[in-house]
Amino acid sequence: MHYALPDVILQPLVDAALREDLGRRGDVTSEAVIPAQKEAKLHIVARESGVLCGIDLARLTFKTMNAHLEFHAHLEDGAALAPNTIIASIQGNAHAILSAERTALNFLTHLSGIATTTHEIQSSISHTSTRLTCTRKTIPGLRDVQKYAVRTGGGRNHRMGLDDAILIKDNHIALSGGDIVSTIQKAKAYAGHLIPVEVEVDTLEQLQLVLQEGVSLVLLDNMSPEILKKAVAMCEGKAATEASGGITPQTAKAVAETGVNFMALGYLTHSARYLDIGLDYL
Template sequence: MTALGQLDPIAVRRAVEAALAEDLGRAGDVTTAATIPADARARLVIAARQPGRLAGLPLAEAAFAALAPAIRFVAEKGDGDALAPGDVIARIEGPARPALSAERTALNFLGHLSGVATATASFADLIAHTRAKICCTRKTTPGLRVFEKYAVRCGGGANHRFGLDDAILIKDNHIAVAGSIAAALDGAKAYAGHLVKIEIEVDTLDQLDQVLAHGAADVVLLDNMGPDVLREAVARVAGRLVTEASGNVSLETVKAIAESGVDLISVGRITHSAPTLDLGLDVAVG
């Protein structure tokens, strides 16, 4: 599995605080305040209700800790782990009021990010026999990109750039406005520092030949090409550039795309269309 890395604790705290503020509103959790004694304690369990891949534990734990540092959060699973229905993910014990108030925020993060990890794993598992890696795009939920990209890694995928400042990615509109592939690459080469990679999108083999002849690119994005054309493109590149396939990648097509020999396959739907994984929090019995 791809290394998960560590989520920035400052980013985690800010995201959790914003989510809790949105949920608690001006008056706080009036239901819990009205029905639960102030000194009540609770033992709760977060469990999977469907199979999938886990992601988002740091945010779930932070949601409880933000309302009551005294709450004990014990993870039974780790981010990146496979889940089966009924698997216990974490046990929570402590003051009942803040534990119940944090429940939805914790589950929202955990369910959404586990959904992203699960979607990623469904693609990655299909191409495990090839050299290709599934990678994400910038098609992410505003404000959640760093967490969704973390979830992609939990699902066995790889990250594309995090933002517009990560690398130069010349798309078809850039080429159209610049006037030509050569003009766009000339500008990129003159602008880029020695640590900045240059990627360029092509949608025909003729455009690929122009990129190869120019020599400035590090990565070529092969957009909306069928497996046979991708195979020819990989042969022409012959290892001189990193090759990335994109465009309408689905579970039905990803295997053939990977078997063409490309290095990366970018899939927007693993972040922008991933269903939430069904997880539940219940009072522990026994």
């Protein structure tokens, strides 16, 4: 189950996006060709199958443009979409509707694309116990909503930021003195009992050292499925496992079948396609 983000988180994103699109003079096209007081009713329509995400951002976009617009959502985030599904209806001042159109659709198409991609990949590995997670490879300023879209599609979130957990990577080890064991010891001393410690490894030799020292989770980076299987066996009963590194929808199934507990895909947020959704005058 996922929970919708509150408006207080979404409103600043809507404000910034509308300011960007309206520029210095507003919607000069609508002002030029449509009477100022004209009323209209338009519908947000799915043009392909997928998973809906971003309906509250769309609502806020139209209502911010004109508080008197009537926005009626026919579906909630997480709903399955088919071609020609009416997602929402907007009625009121035509200028305001058209001025908010692109911003609302940008949120919907992007976030629904992430939710759809997440759902498709999670479905492809549903015969395994591996859970799909995203990464911090997000568009600056949009992390909260991109990670929300992953949850909407059935995935899980990795760290929201640098303060969630300790994740020791190769650069941390190198700049800490080059010794993986002493680096882990420093991290565990700093963390106390409340902050989990995860360590990235790219060889089985590194993994053995990490397991001897003891950590909550190991990040198995850029390992082939054959090596991943060996790593998972080594970690049994000692640490949870997470695979990462260039995993795509095409390779996810083979990675999941190695038995890893989690699989981190930057692909979910940096490469997911946009879902085709439009605003139609029916």
